[in-house]
Amino acid sequence: MSHTNAGKTTLARTLLGRDVGEVRDAPHVTAEATPYPLVQTADGDLLTLWDTPGFGDSVRLARRLRQDRNPIGWFLSQVWDRYQDRVLWLSQLAVRNVAEQADVVLYLVNAAEAPADAGYLASELEVLEWIGKPVLVLLNQTGPPRERAVEEADAARWRAALGDSTPEREVLAFDAFARCWVQEFTLFGAIEPLVPDASRSAFARLAAAWRELRMDEFQAAMSALAGPIARAAADRVTVPPPASESLAKRVGGSLGLQGPARTQARTDAEEQMAARLQADLRQGLERLIAIHRLEGRAAEEVLERVAGDVHIDAPLDGTRTAAVSGVVSGALTGLGADLIAGGLTFGAGMVAGAIIGALGGAGVAQGVNVVRGRTESSLRWEEAFLDGLVTSALLRYLAVAHYGRGRGAWRQGEYPPHWRPMVVDAVVAEQDRLAAIWGRRGESEEAVQRSLEDVLRKLALGLLDDLYPGALHADRSAVTTTS
DSSP states (O other), X not given: OBBTTSSHHHHHHHHHTSOOSOOOSSTTOOOSOEEEEEEEOTTSOEEEEEEOOOBOSHHHHHHHHHTSSSHHHHHHHOOOOTTTTHHHHHHHHHHHHHHHHOSSEEEEEXXXXXXXXXXXXXXXXXXXXXXXXXXXXXXXXXXXXXXXHHHHHHHHHHHHHHTTOTTEEEEEEOOTTTOOHHHHHHHHHHHGGGSOGGGHHHHHHHHHHHHHHHHHHHHXXXXXXXXXXXXXXXXXXXXXXXXXXXHHHHHHHHTTOOOHHXXXXXXXXXXXXXXXXXXXXXXXXXXXXXXXXXXXXOOOOOOOOOGGGEEEEXXXXXXXXXXXXXXXXXXXXXXXXXXXXXXXXXXXXXXXXXXXXXGGGGGGGHHHHHHHTOOSEEEEEOHHHHHHHHHHHHHHHHHHHTOOGGGOSXXXXXXXXXXXXXXXXXXXXXXXXXXXXXHTTTSOHHHHHHHHHHHHHHHHHHHHHXXXXXXXXXXXXXXXXXX
């Protein structure tokens, strides 16, 4: 419950993963208390989330409660006209629901305003104290995800404002628009000691069921992220040489001096690869959105096709290997050559006349050709680019995982500035493991995807633990009570 128009129904939609009630930027939109099953177990345990009307004129309400020896009994026995005194009538519905149905009250406050500016706060806390149920204060409307220090400072500010009110046991930042699912574990962990003793074991089972549900969604999300990257790693397009080509042009093509025909063939191949990747990433994002029980579709994303993102595996034919031999012997001074991941790539800084000098070693290539079986050029994504796909996938995952359903259909926005350096550092720390995966890209796509899922799972859990320390284990004590 909360002051009217503080986001109760919005939060209910986010937790339930479906549209319930009516959400409108107006006071007293919710006109009745409505129960929603949140989670249940095979043992018949059920956790119900009630969406109540909001407090209206709580100052007048608290004043009237003070005037009677049995304030709650008096208040619940009164019958206000729902049309002539709608504010008190809705407040009565909310108080009656809490008094008769609730084990724990989730009291939402608008954290966008300072506690001192919330003129309703003292009187609403007084009403909650009269009711006598344990209260957990949730800071709603905190805005986009923020650094932990900022959230902790916000929570401390509200704790100080609440003072020593007996029912208030904890203050949590829990925004309906931007909460992350791991924060729900913290929420369950904070609720557990407030639950009546008779219901404690049932609540522990419910908390365990909720954890299992969210972890299953997490694993499905890692699969959705890994699939497009694994397929990109395995993607390779052969670029056949033109049907008739002179020896000099073949040498130039092998060394990166592309003629019009070769250039067009490579451009076509790059566009094919980019189109496949773009479609795959879009489908993966839409699957990720569905896993998190959101609506909306992935926006069109333009993939920047940079030459350095595509790796060229040129055929080790006689002409190219002759050039390699020339490089080794120093005949082609000024030609840059790198040995990278299964092939040779050449820089363009060469002296044109050096091509002729390199032809003397043409005979050394025949054995290499037969062993490698390379008679055509092929394109594949660079390992550095694949590392970048891992980074962008984790950023997209964090964005979707923090997107509350109450916010509406999914829309891609700017990432919070503190996310990117965290993700980049995490991916760099796993670079050796990723390099080993890319090195096996010629194996089965399924094996590469399984290995990628393992790395992504480790990275994502590490990032979530950095963002919300302890949240992944917040309800461990509750889970332990079921054994």
